[in-house]
Amino acid sequence: MQKTRNWYLIPYSFWIALFVIAPIVLVVYYSFLDLEGHFSFVNYQKFFTSTYLTMTLSSFWYAFLITLFSLAIGYPTAYLLTKTKHKQLWLLLIILPTWINLLLKAYAFIGLFSTYGWANQTLEAIGIGRKQILFTDFSFVFVSVYIFIPFMILPIFNAIEKLNPSLVFAARDLGASSFMTFRRVVFPLTIDGVKSGCQLVFIPALSLFMITRLIAGNRVITLGTAIEQQFLVTQNWGMGATIAVFLIIAMAIILALTSTKRKKGATT
Amino acid sequence: MKKLIQLFVAIFLISGIILFALNRLNATQGYSGKNVLNIYNWGDYIDPELIDQFEKESGIKVVYQTFDSNEAMLTKIEQGGTTYDIAVPSDYAIAKMIEEDLVVPIDQKKIPNLKNIDPRFLDLSFDPGNKYSIPYFWGTVGIVYNQKLIDGKKPTSWKDLWDPALKNQILLADGAREVMGMSLNSLGYSLNETDEIKLQKAKANLMDLTPNVKAIVGDEIKLLLANEEAGIGVVWSGDANEIMSENENLNYVIPKEGSNVWFDNIVIPKTAKNVKGAHEFINFMLDPKNAAKNADYVGYSTPNEAALKLLDRDVREDKRFYPDKQVTDTLEVYENLGKEMLAHYNELFLEFKMHKK
Numbered sequence: 001m002q003k004t005r006n007w008y009l010i011p012y013s014f015w016i017a018l019f020v021i022a023p024i025v026l027v028v029y030y031s032f033l034d035l036e037g038h039f040s041f042v043n044y045q046k047f048f049t050s051t052y053l054t055m056t057l058s059s060f061w062y063a064f065l066i067t068l069f070s071l072a073i074g075y076p077t078a079y080l081l082t083k084t085k086h087k088q089l090w091l092l093l094i095i096l097p098t099w100i101n102l103l104l105k106a107y108a109f110i111g112l113f114s115t116y117g118w119a120n121q122t123l124e125a126i127g128i129g130r131k132q133i134l135f136t137d138f139s140f141v142f143v144s145v146y147i148f149i150p151f152m153i154l155p156i157f158n159a160i161e162k163l164n165p166s167l168v169f170a171a172r173d174l175g176a177s178s179f180m181t182f183r184r185v186v187f188p189l190t191i192d193g194v195k196s197g198c199q200l201v202f203i204p205a206l207s208l209f210m211i212t213r214l215i216a217g218n219r220v221i222t223l224g225t226a227i228e229q230q231f232l233v234t235q236n237w238g239m240g241a242t243i244a245v246f247l248i249i250a251m252a253i254i255l256a257l258t259s260t261k262r263k264k265g266a267t268t
Numbered sequence: 269m270k271k272l273i274q275l276f277v278a279i280f281l282i283s284g285i286i287l288f289a290l291n292r293l294n295a296t297q298g299y300s301g302k303n304v305l306n307i308y309n310w311g312d313y314i315d316p317e318l319i320d321q322f323e324k325e326s327g328i329k330v331v332y333q334t335f336d337s338n339e340a341m342l343t344k345i346e347q348g349g350t351t352y353d354i355a356v357p358s359d360y361a362i363a364k365m366i367e368e369d370l371v372v373p374i375d376q377k378k379i380p381n382l383k384n385i386d387p388r389f390l391d392l393s394f395d396p397g398n399k400y401s402i403p404y405f406w407g408t409v410g411i412v413y414n415q416k417l418i419d420g421k422k423p424t425s426w427k428d429l430w431d432p433a434l435k436n437q438i439l440l441a442d443g444a445r446e447v448m449g450m451s452l453n454s455l456g457y458s459l460n461e462t463d464e465i466k467l468q469k470a471k472a473n474l475m476d477l478t479p480n481v482k483a484i485v486g487d488e489i490k491l492l493l494a495n496e497e498a499g500i501g502v503v504w505s506g507d508a509n510e511i512m513s514e515n516e517n518l519n520y521v522i523p524k525e526g527s528n529v530w531f532d533n534i535v536i537p538k539t540a541k542n543v544k545g546a547h548e549f550i551n552f553m554l555d556p557k558n559a560a561k562n563a564d565y566v567g568y569s570t571p572n573e574a575a576l577k578l579l580d581r582d583v584r585e586d587k588r589f590y591p592d593k594q595v596t597d598t599l600e601v602y603e604n605l606g607k608e609m610l611a612h613y614n615e616l617f618l619e620f621k622m623h624k625k
Contacts, residue, residue: 035607035608051615051618051619051622054622058622110491110492114492114497115495115496116496132436132482134483134497135482135483213442213484214488217439217482217484217485218483218485219484219621221621221622226618229614232339232340233339233443233444234444234610234611235339235607235610236614
């Protein structure tokens with residue numbers, strides 16, 4: 001039986017070898033090539049200059065902000081969702097926007113946030129007056145949160161759904177305030193959902209590109225933007241690959257830090 | 269399990285039908301057969317009626333594909349997967365293609381209509397003697413401004429963009445050569461400068477521009493300028509022409525310090541299978557009537573002297589898009605600076621982009 005089961009793994013291992021391992025090996029290989037295609041460490045030297053280090057830090061900072069706001073909005077939303085009557089309908093409404101192409105959504109936001117757009121008309125109507133919304137840090141974080149928030153809500157929702165309500169009742173019966181119940185019972189038991197939500201948001205947020213140009217007008221430069229430029233414009237594949245290597249390392253670290261170790265006998 | 273099998277069978281059937289239909293469609297479009305001409309051009313850069321007309325006159329079936337950057341086009345032709353017979357790269361890309369042996373020489377005897385081209389656009393630095401390329405359209409890089417938004421100011425030079433009154437009013441095109449070239453020109457240097465000290469000065473100069481820059485964007489710049497998101501844009505003349513017809517507050521100027529002049533020429537890539545048809549097509553496009561019709565549709569400046577005479581008077585005499593010789597003499601073509609220098613330009617441009625307000 002054990003043997004036949006191993007056979008089942010063959011298609012998947014081929015897949016992994018071709019589309020996961022081989023590309024990573026290629027990325028690492030290219031990162032050691034200079035513009036002329038010779039072996040060198042010049043790309044790595046360049047990465048450790050202030051330009052790229054600043055870029056790395058700012059990518060992390062924006063990804064952190066995006067994750068933080070997604071969590072701050074996503075957790076209460078997921079919590080409320082579990083209490084609503086038509087859960088499936090609400091969930092569908094949250095998932096629905098992810099079916100629409102990212103580029104279309106970004107263009108829609110250009111329209112909404114532009115000087116004469118709907119957002120500014122509203123601001124003017126309530127007496128605040130026009131503000132520059134497009135091409136600011138605010139619009140970048142806002143749109144990113146909008147794009148990623150379904151990926152934060154879903155795992156948290158699943159975690160809260162699985163939570164046994166009698167634990168909450170028990171805590172309340174024993175005199176814990178609602179805040180204490182949340183802090184000591186609900187949150188620790190749903191932390192796995194929060195972790196996977198954060199992974200699903202933080203990691204893609206690190207390598208965002210497109211919307212850095214469309215929504216932030218290249219006022220925000222992330223590692224993703226830099227990779228795109230190196231490959232498509234400069235055609236310096238080596239440098240692009242080097243940045244990608246650091247991105248892969250960063251992602252691996254994040255995955256390791258937030259990995260959920262299954263405790264023996266733990267039932268949630 | 270039974271349902272799952274049913275589902276799989278259904279998906280399999282539908283995919284099969286789609287595949288079959290696709291094959292039939294391709295067959296009726298005449299992908300097979302010898303008399304086919306594969307054209308690879310920028311999007312929306314030819315009057316589709318001319319393709320029909322060419323097909324009727326020559327009996328050659330045209331397959332038309334588009335690209336959106338010289339780099340994308342180069343990559344595809346280098347890989348050689350598709351047999352393009354005609355491509356329309358810009359000046360520096362042509363130099364690169366010649367250098368890398370990606371183009372076939374053009375037999376000028378087979379293109380009698382070459383006599384219609386203004387000699388100003390022949391024998392240029394990127395292709396001396398026009399051995400490999402024939403002019404298609406040309407244009408400049410300049411400033412689009414919206415008088416309503418910048419208090420009736422009329423910028424005439426690159427230096428005017430550094431005016432503190434223009435805070436947060438400028439949109440730049442997302443191109444290292446364009447933006448660095450602008451800064452170099454404003455300092456009185458050549459936009460093909462390779463001297464490190466001058467390049468660093470140009471970068472420092474750009475940093476000073478930061479407070480005025482609202483955003484650095486791609487093709488959206490047309491939409492944003494037409495919708496009055498900002499008062500000033502640094503754009504290609506063709507884009508300017510297009511949005512000026514949408515918003516009448518807009519005007520275009522070629523800065524007096526000089527700027528970039530670019531040429532999109534027709535080449536025959538090494539991958540070509542129908543070299544004879546390609547020559548026929550080039551000759552067809554250079555016919556005065558056809559070139560005029562094409563210029564009318566596309567809106568860019570035509571290098572075809574005979575065709576220019578057929579255009580409307582107000583188009584032909586518009587100095588913004590057909591500048592006099594004394595203006596064009598101040599303009600420079602982007603030279604192929606080599607990979608190393610191009611990477612350096614992009615590096616400096618990146619530092620400018622990362623510079624916070």
